[in-house]
Amino acid sequence: MVKMGRTAAVAALAAAALALTACGGSSGSESPSGRTLTVWHYESPNSAMGKAWAEAIKKFEATHPGVTVKFEEKGFEQIQKTASMVLNSDQAPDVMEYNKGNATAGLLSKQGLLTDLSEEVAKRGWDKLLSPSLQATARYDERGVMGSGRWFGVPNYAEFVMVYYNKDMFAKHQIEVPTTFDEFTAALDKFVKAGITPIATAGAEYPAQQIFYLLALNKADRSWVNAYQLYQGEVDFHGPEFTYAAQTFADWVKKGYISKDSAGMKAEDMGVAFMSGKHPIMISGSWWYGRFQSEIKDFEWGTFLWPGSQLAPGSSGNLWVVPERAKNKDLAYDFIDITMQKDIQNLLGNSGGLPVAADPDAITDPKSKELVENFMTLSSRDGLAFYPDWPAPGYYDVLVAGVQELINGTKTPQQVLDEIARPYQDNLAEIGE
Missing domain, CATH: 3.40.190.10 (Periplasmic binding protein-like II)
Structure with missing residues (x-):
């Protein structure tokens, strides 16, 4: 995943x-x-x-x-x-x-x-x-x-990352399914004002780093993805893509979109929290879809593609x-x-x-059929951007640690970007790129 x-x-x-x-x-x-x-x-x-x-x-x-x-x-x-x-x-x-x-x-x-x-x-x-x-x-x-x-x-x-949402909570707070990133953040603001932490996530495993990557994709295109994932070009970790991701993620924590408690949570904790109706939104992969079909009985739920980019993690x-x-x-x-x-x-x-x-x-x-249709929409626009931890051995743990630091506020976005750049560049040097 x-x-x-x-x-x-x-x-x-x-x-x-x-x-x-x-x-x-x-x-x-x-x-x-x-x-x-x-x-x-x-x-x-x-x-x-x-x-x-x-x-x-x-x-x-x-x-x-x-x-x-x-x-x-x-x-x-x-x-x-x-x-x-x-x-x-x-x-x-x-x-x-x-x-x-x-x-x-x-x-x-x-x-x-x-x-x-x-x-x-x-x-x-x-x-x-x-x-x-x-x-x-x-x-x-x-x-x-x-x-x-x-x-x-x-x-x-196949698989891809999408936005799961609680239809009942959206209806209760009169929030429409967002089609743009501005509408998405407006929805997050509305939930926060109602005293609800909108996004269920998990900083101790893969989910939070996928949100970080999605934010980077807001400023990215296919050539940037190919440079980062396939080594087809240089990647500037202080360029607009990762800088925007790190700063925006940190801001989301400050705004209350993401709970500080999520730093220690695992993917299972995230899924259970969403299924219990605690959070209206969960950003994660299609691997949860079948389980939600089986286990969610108390509310209606649906999904939509990430509204900030034509790209999303998937493969x-x-x-x-x-x-x-x-x-x-x-x-x-x-x-x-x-x-x-x-x-x-x-x-x-x-x-x-x-x-x-x-x-x-x-x-x-x-x-x-709904799942397959969303996937076809994403894949038909060449939108599968793979996953953030793929490029280098051990990079998964590097990203977990970096995103946890953003959630906890123990390091600045710039310091975190320095940390995640180092092992990526070391790996490139090792394989001779």
Whole structure:
């Protein structure tokens, strides 16, 4: 959730999310019995991906008699912080969900910890199911830079960051859905005047840094995104984009749009606060969509695209990767294959996810159609800007710390920009850019 290099036609991603056909059945009959496939992922059971992957596990077991699936749910932070150590041991799973981008999957590929899937991708036709912009997050060169090179993962859903809102609270305070950034901040002001902290967020994990990035995108264009994410140009951390983001974010805290308490909150705290009706707005990714469909019962909710820019964080979803030290790689390939099949993709789509290989006519849920339509609007305008922590290894923690300092007011915006510039520039020097 928080990501990738790609200048390819992002508009193709919308078509991929709806119209690509799925591949054929897995080679389950060839799998010998008495084996165990170990699967790790960090999707909650009632999320769209959680539901789809649970069904994929059932299908795998049905098509692989005698093979046991050992599923272990891991936390996003847990995998983020321990992947290199675990994958370099005999405790590595056979297949796992992992975050895409230079700082994550790219780093592991460079370290030799992930299996090169290029041959298997061609053999099973997964490349035919994924548009160029979706493929970009799965392919890394020898430097660990995304967008070209060998395949080290397979994405099977898409994602983007949007604004979730409580329709009942908006109606109570006579606030219309904003279509411009000025209207958005006016809505925030109105909630503050009513004694309500409008935005639920989490400074201890990815959500707050995504707001920071969205604010930078207010002043950015595609060339700036490509410079920052793909190293296609120099990035000035004291230029208009990041300066505006840091200063505006700090101002939002002072104005009461964001609570100071959010510095210590995690993504789950944010989601629960929004679902409880405490805040009228939550700015986060499509990975929450299915869960909200399942769990929000006490109020009506909806979503709209960030009104400040034509750009927003987004990309293919996270990757299925196969560790180099996996014991059952053939079974891992079969499992990935199942997650790409049409019935699993249709389930993902009707559960609030963004599938890459679904039958478009099979997506019948009204809210799911709304999600897909918003995504198509964003992707058709080349609006997917990836995620702020992708460019450099360890950058996720750098941004968490920087945004927490903005929330707490312990450092000035200029000091925070100095802090986040340093590791980015160090990484560029290390890879020889």
